[in-house]
Amino acid sequence: MKFNYYPGCTLKTKAKELDAFGRKSLEALGVDFEEIKEWQCCGAVYPVAKDEVATKLSAVRTLAMAKENGGKVLTLCSACHNVLKRVNNDMKTDENMRLKANNYLALEEPYLGESEVIHYLELLRDYVGFDKIKAAVVNPLKGVKIGAYYGCLLLRPNSTMAFDNPENPTIIEDFIKAIGATPVVYAFRNECCGAYVSTTNNELAKKKSSAVIASAKDEGAEMLVTACPLCMYNLRQNGGGEIEVKYFTELLATALGVNN
Amino acid sequence: MNSKEQVKIIKERSGTDASKCMKCGKCSGRCPAYNEMDIKPHQFVSMIEKGEIEKLLNCKAIYNCLSCFACVERCPRNVAPAAIIEAVRQEVIRMQGGNYINSEEIPQIVDEQIPQQLLVSMYRKFNK
Numbered sequence: 490m491k492f493n494y495y496p497g498c499t500l501k502t503k504a505k506e507l508d509a510f511g512r513k514s515l516e517a518l519g520v521d522f523e524e525i526k527e528w529q530c531c532g533a534v535y536p537v538a539k540d541e542v543a544t545k546l547s548a549v550r551t552l553a554m555a556k557e558n559g560g561k562v563l564t565l566c567s568a569c570h571n572v573l574k575r576v577n578n579d580m581k582t583d584e585n586m587r588l589k590a591n592n593y594l595a596l597e598e599p600y601l602g603e604s605e606v607i608h609y610l611e612l613l614r615d616y617v618g619f620d621k622i623k624a625a626v627v628n629p630l631k632g633v634k635i636g637a638y639y640g641c642l643l644l645r646p647n648s649t650m651a652f653d654n655p656e657n658p659t660i661i662e663d664f665i666k667a668i669g670a671t672p673v674v675y676a677f678r679n680e681c682c683g684a685y686v687s688t689t690n691n692e693l694a695k696k697k698s699s700a701v702i703a704s705a706k707d708e709g710a711e712m713l714v715t716a717c718p719l720c721m722y723n724l725r726q727n728g729g730g731e732i733e734v735k736y737f738t739e740l741l742a743t744a745l746g747v748n749n
Numbered sequence: 750m751n752s753k754e755q756v757k758i759i760k761e762r763s764g765t766d767a768s769k770c771m772k773c774g775k776c777s778g779r780c781p782a783y784n785e786m787d788i789k790p791h792q793f794v795s796m797i798e799k800g801e802i803e804k805l806l807n808c809k810a811i812y813n814c815l816s817c818f819a820c821v822e823r824c825p826r827n828v829a830p831a832a833i834i835e836a837v838r839q840e841v842i843r844m845q846g847g848n849y850i851n852s853e854e855i856p857q858i859v860d861e862q863i864p865q866q867l868l869v870s871m872y873r874k875f876n877k
């Protein structure tokens with residue numbers, strides 16, 4: 490099975506490690522993937538307003554391109570995942586959006602939400618399997634206490650994202666176990682980091698990010714892992730700096746011995 | 750456009766049915782920006798129902814909502830307060846002179862680490 494990999498803009502610029510370690514790990518695990526040719530920016534945030542069509546079109550283009558190639562879209566950035574999955578859901582269920590997007594794009598065959606958007610962590614859980622990852626680990630991260638930081642975008646709204654239990658998720662903790670480390674469960678793991686207000690109301694972002702860090706520290710975490718460049722930025726810049734924050738793909742690549 | 754029509758458009762744009770709200774307050778209880786919301790999430794729901802549009806158009810809360818969707822997840826009545834806030838925010842930023850961010854101020858707030866995703870989402874949320 491081939492996965493159509495969608496890196497998105499930030500993974501080509503400020504979050505190159507998230508991408509590079511992700512690719513190396515997929516190769517090590519024998520996953521067949523290929524970057525979608527000529528993908529466009531997903532739009533960064535899902536346009537919630539029902540009367541927005543134009544801001545969703547670049548996501549529809551990507552989804553339609555992947556349809557030509559088996560239809561499995563593999564995402565890594567949490568924000569891209571949220572946008573692509575929600576726009577795809579609109580193309581499946583919202584008549585008005587379907588009609589307008591197809592009228593505008595005039596594709597050879599109308600796109601009706603046939604592709605499937607799969608996050609890298611879902612691929613690890615559902616297609617590779619955490620048992621297989623465990624067996625492939627050459628450098629287990631023994632004794633390292635890691636807190637999973639889910640944030641918002643992977644989990645909510647659960648009616649569309651269907652990623653994991655939105656109030657009590659386990660997927661990243663299972664991942665942490667698979668690479669030989671010890672997961673630390675803490676209350677603020679699915680709280681918001683402060684998101685895009687970090688530029689317009691930095692005080693609010695500082696409060697939110699430092700509350701996440703404090704909650705993780707209280708439970709004894711030595712490190713946090715995330716899949717989101719925006720969360721990473723907020724936790725590092727606005728979180729007070731008491732705990733190291735890393736992309737989960739870096740730890741995966743380390744455990745698999747391909748982090749060079 | 751009179752304010753009745755404006756309320757109707759905002760409701761449609763939100764795609765959620767505010768009349769289903771049972772006023773339990775769970776959305777506001779879960780909101781991570783609660784202290785910074787001069788109008789609380791549950792108030793957005795009841796105020797749009799009552800057509801109190803002027804106050805909504807002039808509040809600070811539309812700029813402090815984080816679009817985290819926690820309120821949506823917790824609502825026992827399947828109402829989406831975040832979508833009403835978004836619909837109001839769109840109403841404001843689509844007006845002439847309604848942009849919240851002054852582009853000239855951007856260079857001062859951008860640092861070396863800032864991800865593209867943050868800059869694009871900030872523009873998408875606050876400017877047209």
Ligand code: SF4
Pocket residue numbers: 776779780781782783790813814815816817818819820821830831834
């Ligand atoms: S989406 Fe906005 S209103 Fe709803 S809980 Fe999050 S910050 Fe509060």
Ligand code: SF4
Pocket residue numbers: 769770771772773774775776777790791794823824825826827828829830
């Ligand atoms: S959680 Fe839902 S039902 Fe309760 S006050 Fe908020 S919108 Fe109304």
